Amino acid sequence: MKITFFGAARNVTGSKHLIQTQGFNLLLDCGMYQGRRDQSNQSNRTLPFSSKDINAVILSHGHVDHSGLLPVLVKEGFMGRIYCTGPTAEITKYLLEDSASIQEKDCDYFNSHLREGESPISPIYTSNEAERTFAYFEPVSYFNRSSEWTELNKNIRFKFYDAGHILGSAITFLEIKEGGETKTLVFTGDLGRENLPILRSPEAVEEKAQTMIMECTYGARVHRPIGEVAESLKEAVHFAIRKKSKIIVPAFALGRAQELIYIIHKLIDEKCIPEIPIYFDSPLSQNLTAIFARSAKYFDEEFWEDFGNRRESPFSFENLHYVSSLEESKAINRKQGPLMIIAASGMAEGGRILHHLKNSIGDPNSMVLITGFQAENTLGRKILEGVSPVRIFGWNYDVRAKVAVLNELSAHADQKDLLSRVEETNGLERLFLVHAEISQAMAFKDLAGSSFPGLPIEIPELGQTFEV
Ligand SMILES: [Zn+2]
Numbered sequence: 001m002k003i004t005f006f007g008a009a010r011n012v013t014g015s016k017h018l019i020q021t022q023g024f025n026l027l028l029d030c031g032m033y034q035g036r037r038d039q040s041n042q043s044n045r046t047l048p049f050s051s052k053d054i055n056a057v058i059l060s061h062g063h064v065d066h067s068g069l070l071p072v073l074v075k076e077g078f079m080g081r082i083y084c085t086g087p088t089a090e091i092t093k094y095l096l097e098d099s100a101s102i103q104e105k106d107c108d109y110f111n112s113h114l115r116e117g118e119s120p121i122s123p124i125y126t127s128n129e130a131e132r133t134f135a136y137f138e139p140v141s142y143f144n145r146s147s148e149w150t151e152l153n154k155n156i157r158f159k160f161y162d163a164g165h166i167l168g169s170a171i172t173f174l175e176i177k178e179g180g181e182t183k184t185l186v187f188t189g190d191l192g193r194e195n196l197p198i199l200r201s202p203e204a205v206e207e208k209a210q211t212m213i214m215e216c217t218y219g220a221r222v223h224r225p226i227g228e229v230a231e232s233l234k235e236a237v238h239f240a241i242r243k244k245s246k247i248i249v250p251a252f253a254l255g256r257a258q259e260l261i262y263i264i265h266k267l268i269d270e271k272c273i274p275e276i277p278i279y280f281d282s283p284l285s286q287n288l289t290a291i292f293a294r295s296a297k298y299f300d301e302e303f304w305e306d307f308g309n310r311r312e313s314p315f316s317f318e319n320l321h322y323v324s325s326l327e328e329s330k331a332i333n334r335k336q337g338p339l340m341i342i343a344a345s346g347m348a349e350g351g352r353i354l355h356h357l358k359n360s361i362g363d364p365n366s367m368v369l370i371t372g373f374q375a376e377n378t379l380g381r382k383i384l385e386g387v388s389p390v391r392i393f394g395w396n397y398d399v400r401a402k403v404a405v406l407n408e409l410s411a412h413a414d415q416k417d418l419l420s421r422v423e424e425t426n427g428l429e430r431l432f433l434v435h436a437e438i439s440q441a442m443a444f445k446d447l448a449g450s451s452f453p454g455l456p457i458e459i460p461e462l463g464q465t466f467e468v
Contacts, residue, residue: 001178002467003213005460006048007031008435012217012375013065015435017187018049021176024153025049027057028172028187028213032068032099032124034349035377044069044124048463051076056152057136059084060189061169062091063252064099065375071096071125074133083150085160086139087168087298090291091254093134094284098253100130101283102350113394142170143297149175164192164202165411166255167295173205183468185211186425190435191413195226197262198292198314200300202413208427211468216436217373217412219444229263229408230272236369236404237273240338243365247339248401250353250380252346253282255411256372258292260342262314263409266306279332281323281343281352289315289322333359337366347378354379358392366401371409376437415444422448422455430468431457 001021007014007029014033019026033043051073059082060066070082070092084092103123111120140150142160149157155177160170172187186209194201240247251257257280267273282288292315296308307314323329329352332341343353357379360366374380382390388399413421422431431448433441441459448457458466 001176001183002465003432004463004465005432005434006463007033008065008215009460009462009464010436010438010441011462012373012435012437014043014069015060015066016069017213017434019174019185021178022155024156025054026152026156027054027073029060029066029189030057030069030073031066032064034065034347034375041121041124044072047072047076051078054078054080056080057082058158058172058187059088059092060163060172060187061166062088062095062254063166063190064095066189067092067095068099070136071100071129071133074136075125075129078136080136081138082133082136083138083140083158085142085168085170087291087295088170089137089139091166091168091288092137094287094291095254096130096133097127098284098344100125100127102345106350109393115394161203161205162200162298163189164196164199165190166192167199167292167298171203171205173207173209183211184209185213185468187213188215188421190215190217190411191417191421192411193223193226193413193417195302196411197226197259198299198303200298202417204424209425210427210429211432212422212425212428212430213432213434214418214421215412216418216433216441216444218410218414219418219433219436219440221414221440222416223410223414224408226408229406230267232404232406232408233264233267234273236367237276237338237340239367239402240276240340241274243337245337245363245365245367246341246356246360247367247369248353248356248360249340249342249369249371250346250348250357251342251344251371253284253344254288256346256409257282257285257342257344258289258315259409259411260371261320265314265317265320268317275319277319277321277335277339279321279323279339279341281329281332281341281356283324285322286324329355332356346372347374347380348383349378349380354392358397361390361392361397361399361401364400364402368401368403369406370403371406373410373412415447418444419448419451422452428455431455432466433457433459
């Protein structure tokens with residue numbers, strides 16, 4: 001079989017890997033590329049393969065850098081099924097609709113503020129095109145695993161394991177019969193961590209796996225323990241109280257946002273932090289949180305101890321406001337701090353967070369709180385790295401707000417977690433590192449190379465094909 005890496009290759013976005021075996025073309029993820037506007041535009045408008053030739057897709061989880069180009073695949077003539085867990089199907093539907101609507105609104109805004117020499121832009125896909133994708137989803141469970149294989153044809157079957165990254169995220173274990181032998185492959189998707197709030201820890205794959213395609217976002221980093229998040233949040237909240245100001249938090253509408261709300265709720269209950277109003281400003285906030293509310297069987301022990309056994313919802317408390325309409329969103333700007341605004345997108349590349357940043361980034365009393373990974377060339381990364389001024393909606397803004405980082409909450413495995421994953425994978429013969437910037441991947445390759453001498457480790461380039 002052949003594997004070609006069409007995205008998340010020496011990069012963290014646009015996850016897309018094509019497996020070709022005996023005339024069957026299986027696509028792992030179909031993610032959107034996020035980064036420089038002109039580059040993303042080009043990479044996202046057409047897929048680097050014929051969509052009509054793709055027989056099936058396995059989707060690891062809902063985040064748009066893994067799912068965001070499914071509407072383009074369908075638009076270009078894909079006729080197969082998109083396999084993912086039930087929660088991933090639900091989440092992805094909302095995120096794709098949202099992604100289309102953000103593109104439509106951004107285009108409208110951009111086109112109505114055109115300056116000399118600029119041409120109008122159009123969305124990569126519309127809301128209608130996003131909606132057409134939903135009919136292709138085929139939910140697969142990762143419970144009752146011993147009996148549950150999903151067959152793609154007589155030679156290819158797979159099962160899912162819990163990846164513990166966001167609700168519904170899955171590790172894929174594939175078994176492929178080819179030329180009289182059985183080949184095995186693990187695709188980790190994005191891997192979570194032990195002890196993250198709400199979700200269960202990532203599961204170990206029980207079967208022998210010859211080949212592994214593993215994410216490596218934090219191949220060079222060891223995260224601060226999650227327990228330290230209380231101290232960092234306390235500092236942020238006290239800053240906002242002292243300055244009567246706003247804390248602006250860019251976060252994926254699903255994942256970090258709910259974790260942050262969970263932790264803040266718990267810290268308020270334990271009287272560790274004072275209460276301030278929190279606005280979860282996303283048209284999707286209620287829908288996505290509702291998916292969480294009916295997914296308790298996916299949650300960990302800690303959830304049951306903290307809230308579940310008391311039949312209390314972690315996602316509702318007095319000072320938490322879900323903001324859906326644009327009018328309500330605009331009204332937050334007129335409010336006096338202290339307050340916190342959580343809004344997407346997570347890397348500040350689009351969505352309502354841009355309006356909040358535009359309004360507060362020049363105010364030295366405000367704070368931008370970075371809670372997740374920020375890819376190269378995104379606005380979030382520029383703010384994180386201290387670039388000033390930054391461009392928002394085509395205009396320059398000086399960054400005077402305090403910028404703080406909560407990396408304890410990262411939803412990605414760190415170097416130690418990744419190393420354990422390699423160690424516990426039985427019969428591993430070849431490792432491909434994806435979903436990482438080159439410096440992170442190289443650092444991990446060096447470390448893993450010395451820990452597991454003789455194990456071939458590749459860091460594929462974009463478009464590179466390997467025979468396995
Ligand atoms: Zn993810």
